[in-house]
Amino acid sequence: EVQVVESGGGLVQPGRSLRLSCTASGFTFGDYGMSWVRQAPGKGLEWVGFIRSKAYGGTTEYAASVKGRFTISRDDSKSIAYLQMNSLKIEDTAVYYCTRKGRDGYNLVLRHFDLWGRGTLVTVSS
């Protein structure tokens, strides 16, 4: 089955760190860019960041709200994407979703998220 599953959420104090994992299965993980998206309680979806596939340099981009605090990485040998969250703030409390970016093809440019996990809850509180 083609899926991504998030893990690593939990309760953490402000200022501390937490690392989320996104484990992929059923597809060639290394061929795809991956993103993290979050939803704070009672709020809408917020794009957090993106990591390109190695074919496109494996580089990363971040939303302004997390830039400098969050880092996305990937281990293609394990089919896992990570979200390292440092200096956590109360406003980082959210369900964090892992998403797969649609894969570009010949004469095909895709800029959407075609596969989602169920999310993992991160609660930042003292």
Next chain:
Amino acid sequence: QTVVTQEPSFSVSPGGTVTLTCGLSSGSVSTSYYPSWYQLTPGQAPRTLIYSTNTRSSGVPDRFSGSILGNKAALTITGAQADDESDYYCVLYMGSGIWVFGGGTKLTVL
């Protein structure tokens, strides 16, 4: 800062047609933003409905359609059903690997 706008809420009668929109606080939405739409139901993984403005994702019924209407992207649901009651989000691609979501529309079917 780019703000993507959506109607906070909308209501439609069963069997009716509703069009949700996705705009920009400054400027017009075009196909160059690759607008896509997602359905978010509590307890479930988000579901991709429409991508690249008007392409239905696999398995999405044809009562869902996407377009550009004027200066906005639009999601139209024709023949609304009770289980279409959900939150709907658009997202626009800003270039350079950056996306911005709209605030979402809560759709009520009654």
